[in-house]
Amino acid sequence: MKLLEYEAKNLLSLSGIVTPRSSIIHRNDSPQLTFPVVLKSQVPTGGRGKAGGIRIVNDKDSLQQTINELFELSIKGYRPQTLLAEEKLAIAHEYYLSLVIDKPAAEICLMAHNNGGVEVEENVAISFLNIAISSESVEVAGQQLADYYNLPSQTFVLQDLVENLYKCFVANDATLLEINPLVFTDDGKFVAGDCKMELDDSAAFRHDWNFEDKAAEANFVTLDPGGTVATIANGAGLAMATVDAVSDYGMVPANFLDIGGGSNTETLVAAFRRITEYPNIQAIVINVFAGISRCDEVARAIIAAKKQIENLPPLFIRLAGTNFEAAADLLSQENIPILATLEECLAAAKQEVSS
Amino acid sequence: MKSTLFSAQNVIVQGITGGHGRFQTKAMLAAGTNVVAGTTPGKAGQVVEDVPVYDSIADIQKEHTVDTTVIFVPAPFAKSAIFEAITAHIPLIVCITEGVPIHDMIQIKKRLAGSGSSLIGPNSPGVIIPGVNKLGIIPANMSLPGRTAIVSRSGTLTYETMAGLSAKGIGQRYVIGTGGDRIRGTGFIDCLELFENDPEVDQIVLIGEIGGTDEQLAADYIATSVTKPVFAYVAGHHAPVGVQLGHAGAILGSADESAASKTEALAKAGAHVATSITGLIELIVDNK
Numbered sequence: 095m096k097l098l099e100y101e102a103k104n105l106l107s108l109s110g111i112v113t114p115r116s117s118i119i120h121r122n123d124s125p126q127l128t129f130p131v132v133l134k135s136q137v138p139t140g141g142r143g144k145a146g147g148i149r150i151v152n153d154k155d156s157l158q159q160t161i162n163e164l165f166e167l168s169i170k171g172y173r174p175q176t177l178l179a180e181e182k183l184a185i186a187h188e189y190y191l192s193l194v195i196d197k198p199a200a201e202i203c204l205m206a207h208n209n210g211g212v213e214v215e216e217n218v219a220i221s222f223l224n225i226a227i228s229s230e231s232v233e234v235a236g237q238q239l240a241d242y243y244n245l246p247s248q249t250f251v252l253q254d255l256v257e258n259l260y261k262c263f264v265a266n267d268a269t270l271l272e273i274n275p276l277v278f279t280d281d282g283k284f285v286a287g288d289c290k291m292e293l294d295d296s297a298a299f300r301h302d303w304n305f306e307d308k309a310a311e312a313n314f315v316t317l318d319p320g321g322t323v324a325t326i327a328n329g330a331g332l333a334m335a336t337v338d339a340v341s342d343y344g345m346v347p348a349n350f351l352d353i354g355g356g357s358n359t360e361t362l363v364a365a366f367r368r369i370t371e372y373p374n375i376q377a378i379v380i381n382v383f384a385g386i387s388r389c390d391e392v393a394r395a396i397i398a399a400k401k402q403i404e405n406l407p408p409l410f411i412r413l414a415g416t417n418f419e420a421a422a423d424l425l426s427q428e429n430i431p432i433l434a435t436l437e438e439c440l441a442a443a444k445q446e447v448s449s
Numbered sequence: 450m451k452s453t454l455f456s457a458q459n460v461i462v463q464g465i466t467g468g469h470g471r472f473q474t475k476a477m478l479a480a481g482t483n484v485v486a487g488t489t490p491g492k493a494g495q496v497v498e499d500v501p502v503y504d505s506i507a508d509i510q511k512e513h514t515v516d517t518t519v520i521f522v523p524a525p526f527a528k529s530a531i532f533e534a535i536t537a538h539i540p541l542i543v544c545i546t547e548g549v550p551i552h553d554m555i556q557i558k559k560r561l562a563g564s565g566s567s568l569i570g571p572n573s574p575g576v577i578i579p580g581v582n583k584l585g586i587i588p589a590n591m592s593l594p595g596r597t598a599i600v601s602r603s604g605t606l607t608y609e610t611m612a613g614l615s616a617k618g619i620g621q622r623y624v625i626g627t628g629g630d631r632i633r634g635t636g637f638i639d640c641l642e643l644f645e646n647d648p649e650v651d652q653i654v655l656i657g658e659i660g661g662t663d664e665q666l667a668a669d670y671i672a673t674s675v676t677k678p679v680f681a682y683v684a685g686h687h688a689p690v691g692v693q694l695g696h697a698g699a700i701l702g703s704a705d706e707s708a709a710s711k712t713e714a715l716a717k718a719g720a721h722v723a724t725s726i727t728g729l730i731e732l733i734v735d736n737k
Contacts, residue, residue, distance in 0.1 A: 195551060195555070195632075197631045197632050197661060198661070198662065198663070198666075200554065200555050200558035200559075200632045201555065202555065264552060267550055267551070267552050269551055294550050294551045294552065296524065296548040296550045296551065297550035297552065297553075299524070299525050300525065300550075317687060328605055329603055329604050329605030329606070330603065330658070331601070331602065331603020331604065331605055331606040331629065331656070331658055331684045332603065332605030332606055332684075334603075334658065334659070334684035334685040334686075334687075335606055335609070335682075335684045335725065335726040337685075337687045338684060338685070338686045338687055338708075338724065338725045339725045339726060339727055341686070341687050342725040342727075342728065347687060383605045383608040384588075385574050385586040385587060385588060385604055385605065385608055386574075386586050386604075414588075414591070414608070414612060415588045415608055416476075416588055435727075436726070436727060437727050
């Protein structure tokens with residue numbers, strides 16, 4: 095889950111990392127602000143500055159106009175529900191600092207660069223400071239960071255910063271925590287100028303998370319809204335393979351859908367409804383190989399969807415695995431055919447699409 | 450990994466009294482696996498499919514030797530269950546549980562290092578040695594004993610490939626799902642090493658996915674250390690690439706993580722590659 099800047103900065107602040115003085119603006123608010131103020135559109139995407147999503151307001155006269163414009167500005171398809179109003183920092187230098195997870199090594203890594211800001215992606219990866227960090231090594235990492243930034247007088251401050259950053263990362267089950275820029279101000283303080291943070295959805299059970307909904311649904315992804323064949327499969331691998339197979343067969347897949355292991359009737363019917371919203375769908379290919387899930391549960395959901403949704407495009411169903419016999423019985427009672435292989439489904443779907 | 454790791458004479462199930470634990474214990478017993486006991490804290494004395502339930506692995510070990518555990522414990526407690534198995538020195542730990550937090554996996558990998566345990570998973574369908582053992586949830590009735598070894602990051606593609614080969618009369622020596630999580634126990638290279646060194650394996654099937662660089666590393670290993678024929682498919686040729694990568698993640702992941710790039714790397718390493726699962730199954734012939 096990606097957090098918005100103000101949500102991420104709130105977590106930083108709770109961990110003792112300095113953030114700019116700020117307030118939150120919603121639509122129809124009449125905020126009392128101190129000028130100059132920086133207004134920042136809270137959208138879950140990068141490149142805000144270039145898109146005009148960050149504006150400096152110098153006096154009260156132009157404030158409301160700017161707020162209205164920012165709420166109307168769509169950035170890469172996202173419109174903000176919230177604006178962040180921040181003090182304008184007196185910047186002496188901008189650094190880059192982040193914690194990420196090095197997955198092959200199963201370690202947390204600290205990455206830093208001497209020049210932060212919007213162009214940091216263009217720096218060659220090799221020029222970054224990149225060190226593994228654990229609870230035992232935060233002090234050493236802070237020292238290394240001070241050496242790398244060439245700020246020996248700030249060693250204690252940076253050790254403190256790294257310790258707080260590490261605590262913030264672990265305590266919140268973060269998978270990415272990036273401060274860019276990390277602003278060194280004219281009066282000698284480190285302040286988090288911008289912050290990107292991503293949290294591990296799997297860890298939601300041990301947190302009381304309540305963030306703006308970013309509608310990032312990984313299980314249902316539109317690939318081509320004009321596609322002619324919709325796909326439903328279980329497991330990310332099989333769902334990707336089904337999309338690959340539809341495409342290899344010369345048809346245009348509209349979507350990727352992984353119904354996962356715990357497929358119940360309600361979620362599957364909802365998925366069918368979303369599929370019927372694509373304008374050109376002529377066939378739905380269902381490819382389920384049940385291991386932990388059970389074919390009979392999928393069959394019940396298919397039967398429910400056929401009864402509840404009018405004008406459902408033709409279904410080409412391949413089921414295999416756990417409780418297949420029970421599923422075959424259920425579907426045959428409703429005269430819904432099962433095909434033996436994915437290839438047969440594709441061949442039948444192809445006839446439907448070209449006819 | 451050595452092939453003896455998978456001989457599984459005495460298997461236990463952690464989380465045996467849950468829905469999946471019960472259902473799959475029955476299926477494992479039906480496939481011939483010797484499940485000697487199970488655990489669920491606080492449920493000692495119960496019986497599941499004639500298998501006795503204990504509170505802890507330590508209690509089981511007072512009465513049984515244990516060489517393999519299959520874990521169905523829910524994600525919030527999976528870390529504790531794996532720690533318990535490592536502490537009990539169980540050589541093979543198969544974790545089926547989906548949704549184990551990444552930070553828990555970092556701790557688990559630290560505990561595994563230098564321990565005598567090997568971990569398959571989490572988020573894995575487990576392992577089948579057809580005709581011998583079923584350690585997990587892979588449907589046994591679709592398997593066929595033979596001399597082809599399959600390793601896959603995807604559970605459902607594991608089943609698909611195994612069933613496709615069985616239908617062609619091509620049997621399997623090993624079917625291993627490593628699990629789809631970003632941090633996991635056993636990976637491709639451990640399995641490739643196992644397959645290469647086992648004289649009962651004639652050929653190898655490797656199934657990858659987009660994301661990460663495991664397939665590139667596997668390709669390097671194949672080029673230098675594998676002499677047996679390898680057949681490969683990487684799922685996700687039409688998936689949108691990189692959408693979930695954040696700023697720093699994109700910097701760290703310098704290699705191309707697309708299916709096309711991974712397929713190319715595997716082909717360069719000498720693997721026979723396909724661009725769809727049906728294409729993969731067509732490619733594979735019994736070369737005994």
